[in-house]
Amino acid sequence: MQDGVVLTTLDDFLNWGRKNSLWPMTFGLACCAIEMMATGAAKYDLERFGCGAFMATPRRSDLMIVAGTVTLKMATRVKLLYEQMAEPKYVISMGSCANKGGPYWQFGYHVLHGVDEVIPVDVYVPGCPPRPEALIEGVMTLQKKVANERLLRNKWVKHA
């Protein structure tokens, strides 16, 4: 019993597990999805950061990377997919289109101006499309956020 004991808090232990096994959903919308695929592929290898196991179903994924333009027709489906994910769940908004409509902001009669109008977003990654390094930076930012979570406090509740 001398060597095998590590003392930690329950919060730290759970968050350590969560942040290093973020499973994103295979959910590509537009151009950014290609960069998301490139991030997961050989050269950039998102797996190094414990975030590369792309799951094809929302039921067993923790992270939704909204990669691309969210149109009004798609917005209700994005919301539905988000609701199908199990808690705890996180959202990265990838690219200008998902952040605020991007280049389609002005005359896009069919483009949602920011995915945060329908689902809550944790990390915004700018760029059109963001480079894979930018997406990795976004994932690492999210991991820092996960590491500082408190177990008995709901992250959606505003009061301290």
Next chain:
Amino acid sequence: MQSKWDIGEPEKPTINKDTEQLKSELLKLNMGPQHPATHGVLRIELWTDSEVVAHAIPHLGYLHRCMEKHSENLDYRGVIPFVDRLDYLASMSMEWVYVAAVEKMLGTEVPRRGELLRILTVELQRIGSHLIAFGTYALDLGAFTPFLYAFDYREKILRLFEEVSGARLLYNYIWVGGVWNDWSDDQLSRVSTFCDDMEEEAKKYNELVSTNKIFIQRTANVGVFSIEDCFTYGATGPVLRGSGFKWDLRKNKPYSLYSEFDFDVPVGDGAQGVVGDCWNRYIVRMREVNESIKIIRQVLEKLEPGSVMGKVPKIIKLPKGEVYMRQECPRGELGIHLISEGDTKTPYRLKVKSPCFTNVSMLPHVAPGQMIADFVATVGSIDIVLGEVDR
């Protein structure tokens, strides 16, 4: 005709007599918009009789980004970034079609080096696009390794494009009058090395996937389009060539400097399966990679120093009239119908004839009687990009 598109009471497929005697109901199965095998946000409403598809009804528009409305409100140069985002796997090809339409109306002379560099970039882009088609198609059929190989080699193309244009995916590189930036000799020599490597790599892909027994069993004799089907549905590109019809705008209606180049137009020959099935469509793409390498090598021989940008007025105003420009893009013929009112800085109307849009409309034709897994193989083999379908 009426019953074919009627959603109310779909006809049951007649596969064999045993299944007819069993009492069965048609099951509605939604494939997409979030589905790994639909290459984006295509939604297909499948009516299936157990595992056999009775009807497939594509629902489009989940990526309708109002590009045509935008282009009516932007000046002629400002449209180019939006044209980029049509087919985000082959942005260079998209840019060139639009720019060629504007140049035809404007009567611009493009310097020879500019034209050759355009051909160079577009053929490199064609290789990159076909690599993605290869990787994701194998991924659809359950093989993950080809995806990694394909993306690894695509990164080399992207690295070159990034150096000359500053972007990895959406370049805005081909401008009205020429290209934005010249390639240095060092970069051109790296293109040459890339061609040598890619030729070896393509052989490896063929050993790994094209002649793989499992792959052949999944794709041969599946999703057969006849030439008549392709004509009546207006299919072009690898889909038409996979059906055995030798048609390539670069050869049949040479634009730019393509008449100077020596290359073949690969068609599906039925080496595996029958002509017009998924395997033949796939192999057309793989052979086109080799043809593109051939063209790139000839470009490198022909290149001479010179200017890359022609003389273009500072504010582009086109004469009153219209032009319909089409070129051979990786997925088929892309057409731009550009109408100018005269004396305005914006297009009056810009209509994009997208090859994927017509190819998607072939799915209801081929689906009845297929197994669901075969249907996935068929969807993957026509290689759609939803940005172009929905615009």
Next chain:
Amino acid sequence: MHNEIVSLINKAIPGANAVANIAADSKLDSSVTVDAEHIFKVVEFLKTKSPLSFNALACISGVDWLDRMEICYMLDNFDPNASRELILKTNVTDRLNPSVDSVVSLFLSANFLEREVYDMFGIKFNNHPDLRRILCPDDWEGFPLRKDYVSAKYYNGMEIFPDNKMNFEDRDFIVRQDAIKKAQVAKAQ
């Protein structure tokens, strides 16, 4: 080529009133305009008549000219030796409730293409087997590519056009373009 096609059409289909719009400049494309009532017969004629035999319909595009609706059919002939392409146009003067005959029974590609034109311009195609919206949602209001289309502020509770949309003063030519369009709309009404 266009003049020959026009004379052939006029000989075969009386009342089609085919006119060739030969572009003054070689930089531009020429086209053939026919009457909207005979569009089905003309397309059938162009498809079946042997020297023409256009065997593919590449594209259908609508244009809103404020006083009329124009529909352009891009016809192709996939012939490796002598390929031809033709822009066939027809005009619908009733802008509020435009309708023409569908050509789906001749070219199956017209199914999706006509649905798109209906979606964007509101042009109804008679005898179309399944005329629904294709790109916009089914409950969408208005036809977006018409020049006088004004986008709704909200769609299903989602804000489309916020008031602080854009600093229009930065783009003076857009303002001018809008003024021209408004004047044209007023003139047409």
